[in-house]
Amino acid sequence: AQKVTQAQTEISVVEKEDVTLDCVYETRDTTYYLFWYKQPPSGELVFLIRRNSFDEQNEISGRYSWNFQKSTSSFNFTITASQVVDSAVYFCALKKSSGNTPLVFGKGTRLSVIA
Amino acid sequence: KAGVTQTPRYLIKTRGQQVTLSCSPISGHRSVSWYQQTPGQGLQFLFEYFSETQRNKGNFPGRFSGRQFSNSRSEMNVSTLELGDSALYLCASSSPSGNSGNTIYFGEGSWLTVV
Numbered sequence: 001a002q003k004v005t006q007a008q009t010e011i012s013v014v015e016k017e018d019v020t021l022d023c024v025y026e027t028r029d030t031t032y033y034l035f036w037y038k039q040p041p042s043g044e045l046v047f048l049i050r051r052n053s054f055d056e057q058n059e060i061s062g063r064y065s066w067n068f069q070k071s072t073s074s075f076n077f078t079i080t081a082s083q084v085v086d087s088a089v090y091f092c093a094l095k096k097s098s099g100n101t102p103l104v105f106g107k108g109t110r111l112s113v114i115a
Numbered sequence: 116k117a118g119v120t121q122t123p124r125y126l127i128k129t130r131g132q133q134v135t136l137s138c139s140p141i142s143g144h145r146s147v148s149w150y151q152q153t154p155g156q157g158l159q160f161l162f163e164y165f166s167e168t169q170r171n172k173g174n175f176p177g178r179f180s181g182r183q184f185s186n187s188r189s190e191m192n193v194s195t196l197e198l199g200d201s202a203l204y205l206c207a208s209s210s211p212s213g214n215s216g217n218t219i220y221f222g223e224g225s226w227l228t229v230v
Contacts, residue, residue, distance in 0.1 A: 037221070043203050045221035091158065095219075100170045102148060102160035103207075103219060 002027045004094050006106035013082050014114050021077045021109045023092030029053075031097040034068065034075045039089045039108070048090075051075065053097070082113045117142065119222035121206050127228045133194040136225045140187050140208030146170075147189040148219070149181060152203040161204075164189055193227075201229045 003026040013019045025034065036048040049059060051068050059066045063080045079086055089110045093103040120139040128134050140147050148171075149161040160173040164183035181191040187208075193200055203224045210217035 035219070042223055043205075043226065044223040045205060045207075047218060047220055050218050100146075100163060100165070102163060102171060102173065103150075103158075105158040107157050 002094050002104045004106035006109050008109045010110045012112045016081050018080050021090050023075045025073050025094045029096050033095045035093040036077050037091045084113050084115050087113045119208050121222040121225050125226045132196050135192045138189045138206030144208035145187050146209045148207045149191050150205045196229045198229050
């Protein structure tokens, strides 16, 4: 069975601090996809990134970066120089690459950035 | 390009009633999925439709049903509402090929309150 664990339920940081959101996953599949989504208070899940299991390159997009380590089954997300607008709930999700299977989500991490 | 559109955004229903939620996917997307989000259970998969056919179903009672139309728009219905059905219902669509792993985009959701 697939499982995603986001051990940090809530994180609070002061604006301009860096923050890392942890994501650990379990799967028996050799190929899979990992995702991060942001959920502001409005409710919409905003897509941030998708990573293939065979691509372990880290990725940077502006102030966002992702560290994928297959050896530790982790896909961590770092926000550099956090801003108040980054306040939201962040979800990590896992999906098999074969078959029409749904996303399996972690419980989410609520990030509060204080001005 | 318009995103995933869900209606209504907010609704209040009484126990025992039924409700229908609507979702218009991104233009050209043929796969539509539904998820239920509650504080206790997190994000859980309901079902997925592709080309008017249900391809996958989550572990929900038969009171939860859905369908997809020829224009890819989808509806989900919950009959005999229970208090525990109060949740945010999120619709998602994915790319035209419908292949597993393609990026999945979510709408803003429909907030259902059952009283």
